Amino acid sequence: MRVKYVLSEVLVGLWRNVTMTIAMIITMAVSLTMLGASGLMYRQVDDMKDLYYKNIQVSIFLDQEVSPEQRDALAAQLEGDPLVKESIYVNKDEAYKRFQEMFQDAPDLLSAVKADSLPESFRLTLNDPEQYKSIYDQYKDTEGVDEIVDQSRLLDKIFDILTAIQNIALAAAIVMAVAALLLVANTIQVAAYSKRREVAVMKLVGASNWFIQAPFVLEAVVAGLVGSLLGLVALIAAKYLLFDGSLQALQGLLSPVSWGDILFMFPLMAGAGALVSAVTAWVTLRFYLRV
């Protein structure tokens, strides 16, 4: 019976102040969507790092006039290097073949480059991709080496961008969370004011503190949970419209966001939404009701 009373009070409370309730839910939803998005990106970036760094290669390009002896010496040296997992020699013909494959859509470029003009190279797979620097230091002055290119340099830039986007989403989540928090505090104050007579009587006749506070706190928690549900819907919509829609072209580059990932985010969002609302409401009541 008490549970029924509290629940009906919660619904009446949310309905009485419906504009504020909606505002509270919307800000909460936006904030939690941002939180969920940044959480997804965090997992995403981790996945992608695993995927890319595993396949990353360092290329050692050789001088045009490299002698066969220099080349063989380098090959032997690379073979014996503990940092190198695998080393593949690519001669001029193969280099040209790869080039042709890569730029098959650009015949102008293809015709401008002669088979002879592409350098020979060694493609290295490292045991630890982070060790690029020592490879670079070790071989940059070796006879016959023209240039050492590390793909991870390029990847780092991509990951920097992804991390920046993730941080922006997180910052937006926090800013919106502050707005949501203030709205919750305000809503609770208004609710407490509109029920001040009831609260005064309840205090007078000795209703327990939790019984007085529970409807207010639950009001905020319900708003937080509804907000997190809307946030989930927003994330699902984002997957449909962005990842499976307009960003499909990047499908090969970005590792796919699974439904599981999105569902995994929901408990986090719901938990954060409910907890923040409950604590804010409770603290507001401590100041405002002094029960």
Add this chain to the structure above:
Amino acid sequence: MTKTYPKASRPSLDNVSVSIEKGEFVFFIGPSGSGKSTIIKLLLHEVSPNKGRVVVNSKDVTSMRSWKRPHFRRSIGCVFQDFRLLPNRTAYENVAFALEVIGKTKAVARRVVPEVLELVGLGGKEHRYPHELSGGEQQRVAVARAFVNRPLILLADEPTGNLDPDTSIEIMRLLDRINRTGTTVVMVTHDSNIVNQMRRRVIEIESGRIVRDQARGVYG
């Protein structure tokens, strides 16, 4: 005990010592600002004394933790000058509300509330809203609400302050009847008429001190 409010130049109650027996009917009288309402607040544990102790139902209220206060208040009924009824609830609902918020079931309310409304003389007016009742009737609802939980003590802070003399006397008869059930009644008032008619114990307070404590007293 002594109670000084913050920012007050002199204590509201200064070294006051009173003992009220179970089942007594006591008037606290005195001019405005003499400290009589502070007594009610101390008994309700709404404020704490700066010095001394407040003991209610052989429980030391002074050292009581605030989370125990709700339960303590269930043994005290309260009536005020301004009735403090919920305007959007009927007489029945106002009384039932007091039961339901302390965890009594609706079934208990259905049994007890009509009884107590009958007792205060509101039989047949259960479903009127406060604005449909006269001042005296509203105060009866308030008394019913205070008494429905069968408290050991009934505190009344100028319960007749807003009522005309005839209605006041009816309310006093009601309080007297409640007192006869064994409930201690503590009433703060400056209604000389009533005090003189009732002839009960009178404690007069002036500037925070007891200047008179008289059994079967008059307003003086």
